Amino acid sequence: MSSITVDGLTRRFGDLIAVDHLSFDVKEGEIFGMLGPNGAGKTTTIRMLACLISPSEGSAIIEGHDIVSDSIKIRQIVGILTETQSLYERLTVYENMAFFSEAYGVSNTDHRRERIGELLEFFDLWERRGHPVGTLSRGMKQKLAMARALVHNPSVLFLDEPTVGLDPEASRMIRDLIQKLSQHQKCTVLLCTHRLEDAERLCSRVMIVNRGRNMITGTPQELGERIAGRRTLEITLRELSESVIEAVRASRHVEAVDVNNLESKLLVTADDLDSITPEIVKDLVSAGGLITGVNITRPSLEDAYLSLIREGPT
Amino acid sequence: MRIDKVLLVFRKDWAELRRNWQVVLPIVLLPLMISMSLPMILNSLSNSITMPGSALGTFEIIIRNLPYQTRREVEGMTYPQATIYMISIYLIAPVFLTIPILTSSVIASDSFAGEKERRTIEALLATPMSDAELFMGKVLVAFVPSVTITAGSSIVYSIATDLILSGLFNGRLLFPNPIWILVTFGLAPAIAIASIGLTVMISLRVKGFREAQQLSAFLMIPIMLLTFVQVSGVMILGSVIMLGSIVLFLMIDAILLYHGVEAFKRDEILSKLA
Numbered sequence: 001m002s003s004i005t006v007d008g009l010t011r012r013f014g015d016l017i018a019v020d021h022l023s024f025d026v027k028e029g030e031i032f033g034m035l036g037p038n039g040a041g042k043t044t045t046i047r048m049l050a051c052l053i054s055p056s057e058g059s060a061i062i063e064g065h066d067i068v069s070d071s072i073k074i075r076q077i078v079g080i081l082t083e084t085q086s087l088y089e090r091l092t093v094y095e096n097m098a099f100f101s102e103a104y105g106v107s108n109t110d111h112r113r114e115r116i117g118e119l120l121e122f123f124d125l126w127e128r129r130g131h132p133v134g135t136l137s138r139g140m141k142q143k144l145a146m147a148r149a150l151v152h153n154p155s156v157l158f159l160d161e162p163t164v165g166l167d168p169e170a171s172r173m174i175r176d177l178i179q180k181l182s183q184h185q186k187c188t189v190l191l192c193t194h195r196l197e198d199a200e201r202l203c204s205r206v207m208i209v210n211r212g213r214n215m216i217t218g219t220p221q222e223l224g225e226r227i228a229g230r231r232t233l234e235i236t237l238r239e240l241s242e243s244v245i246e247a248v249r250a251s252r253h254v255e256a257v258d259v260n261n262l263e264s265k266l267l268v269t270a271d272d273l274d275s276i277t278p279e280i281v282k283d284l285v286s287a288g289g290l291i292t293g294v295n296i297t298r299p300s301l302e303d304a305y306l307s308l309i310r311e312g313p314t
Numbered sequence: 315m316r317i318d319k320v321l322l323v324f325r326k327d328w329a330e331l332r333r334n335w336q337v338v339l340p341i342v343l344l345p346l347m348i349s350m351s352l353p354m355i356l357n358s359l360s361n362s363i364t365m366p367g368s369a370l371g372t373f374e375i376i377i378r379n380l381p382y383q384t385r386r387e388v389e390g391m392t393y394p395q396a397t398i399y400m401i402s403i404y405l406i407a408p409v410f411l412t413i414p415i416l417t418s419s420v421i422a423s424d425s426f427a428g429e430k431e432r433r434t435i436e437a438l439l440a441t442p443m444s445d446a447e448l449f450m451g452k453v454l455v456a457f458v459p460s461v462t463i464t465a466g467s468s469i470v471y472s473i474a475t476d477l478i479l480s481g482l483f484n485g486r487l488l489f490p491n492p493i494w495i496l497v498t499f500g501l502a503p504a505i506a507i508a509s510i511g512l513t514v515m516i517s518l519r520v521k522g523f524r525e526a527q528q529l530s531a532f533l534m535i536p537i538m539l540l541t542f543v544q545v546s547g548v549m550i551l552g553s554v555i556m557l558g559s560i561v562l563f564l565m566i567d568a569i570l571l572y573h574g575v576e577a578f579k580r581d582e583i584l585s586k587l588a
Contacts, residue, residue, distance in 0.1 A: 047584060051580075052436065052584050078440075082440070083436075084433040086433060087434065091326070091330060103319070103441035104442060145437075
């Protein structure tokens with residue numbers, strides 16, 4: 001079942017088209033990534049979906065509510081981590097949480113206190129609850145902004161760069177939390193990030209956007225293979241010789257061999273690498289090659305992303 | 315519109331405001347200094363009125379041309395008493411009308427434009443509170459302190475004037491005075507709302523609170539004009555003009571608040587930040 005359905009969403013600022021007929025859907029409990037360079041339209045898309053700005057064209061339905069006609073209802077069920085942390089620096093950590101908790105309609109005082117305590121404990125901010133936010137480090141502020149986004153138990157989360165400014169341990173904690181929210185609470189997550197490793201680890205599907213347009217959508221693996229090419233067999237030898245290279249070229253099913261003399265590596269392109277790799281290794285050994293390493297490399301999401309952003313879709 | 319949400323925004327902004335000494339100090343200290351120093355200045359003026367060549371000699375003409383109702387107030391007073399009475403009651407009143415303008419424009423620009431500048435507005439606008447609730451909460455946080463400070467300054471001025479000038483008026487107290495009651499509790503709040511309304515309109519169009527504050531200073535011009543008009547003897551801020559001004563400002567308030575709510579749209583605010 002779709003939690004978010006976006007159809008032809010467009011936003012213009014004067015002559016500038018920030019988001020251009022964007023369409024996608026996100027299933028309930030799915031972590032959906034939105035990747036793109038600065039100015040690609042990611043933040044504008046999130047702002048439209050969170051009912052902060054209205055679309056110039058198109059529509060979007062979130063949990064059955066239309067973003068134009070039912071904006072208050074959507075704001076109640078959506079949690080948002082904005083690009084800027086948007087925290088009140090003169091208020092304390094607890095006051096920030098209490099304000100947003102009440103603003104989101106958590107009216108029961110005991111429930112509110114319990115929820116805030118639970119989140120601040122989780123993010124290691126309980127000890128700092130009485131401190132003004134202005135005195136916190138950037139990473140702590142980011143964690144507090146994340147805690148604020150969760151204060152009303154939203155069923156949909158919009159996260160704009162959630163791990164930015166965090167140390168590796170805190171980044172991992174946030175990634176684990178996002179996964180837990182998706183798996184155990186069926187919380188739908190729309191994740192905007194520049195960190196491709198975050199998208200690769202977390203997202204079941206990603207969409208690459210550029211100049212407001214959807215360039216491609218798929219699983220991180222699909223995108224890697226579809227855009228950046230097929231898997232390759234990487235063979236490292238102690239020494240490269242013509243006879244060894246010829247032996248590989250002559251092997252059955254091998255389509256192309258790239259030679260890296262500097263690192264004594266052969267990059268082999270072929271169909272069905274899993275079944276023909278032993279044959280190629282056998283041919284190499286027969287030709288007198290001394291193999292030090294064999295590895296099948298998969299094009300990463302990063303390769304796909306860079307290829308798409310630099311050269312356009314292939 | 316839910317009152318609890320309006321009060322929630324008010325409480326949040328109030329908590330922020332009272333910790334911001336850069337905003338609090340000028341809006342509290344300046345009115346306090348004005349209300350303490352003016353009675354002392356009036357006292358020294360009273361001693362110099364009868365001196366040859368005193369600039370206050372021209373007041374005789376103004377007093378002679380006062381409207382009948384106002385002239386009755388100074389009947390039986392000596393010339394120095396009448397002059398000081400006119401200055402302390404009528405000429406100083408517009409000075410106190412600048413206090414709600416000053417305080418409310420500083421607070422409103424910090425609350426509206428400041429929130430944009432500090433980039434805290436996005437999370438606030440993402441909450442399920444309506445535009446009108448957010449707007450009214452922010453209007454309230456500028457209105458309550460500015461009216462309280464004006465009333466406080468007015469009370470301090472009244473007590474200090476009565477104490478310092480009691481000798482000149484042979485124990486007769488000048489305050490409380492109906493004109494000042496109207497100024498403090500009628501015209502000043504009405505002017506404060508107008509000032510907030512205008513500051514909001516300006517704040518929504520500019521990026522920073524300093525720009526909003528500087529542009530809001532233009533509101534002082536009509537009040538300064540009122541002082542000059544009175545000094546020149548053209549018009550005196552009597553009870554009829556005062557009541558008329560209150561009604562006029564209430565109408566302006568209604569128009570500005572209506573347009574303020576209309577202009578306070580999430581879409582507009584964030585589109586300008588984009």
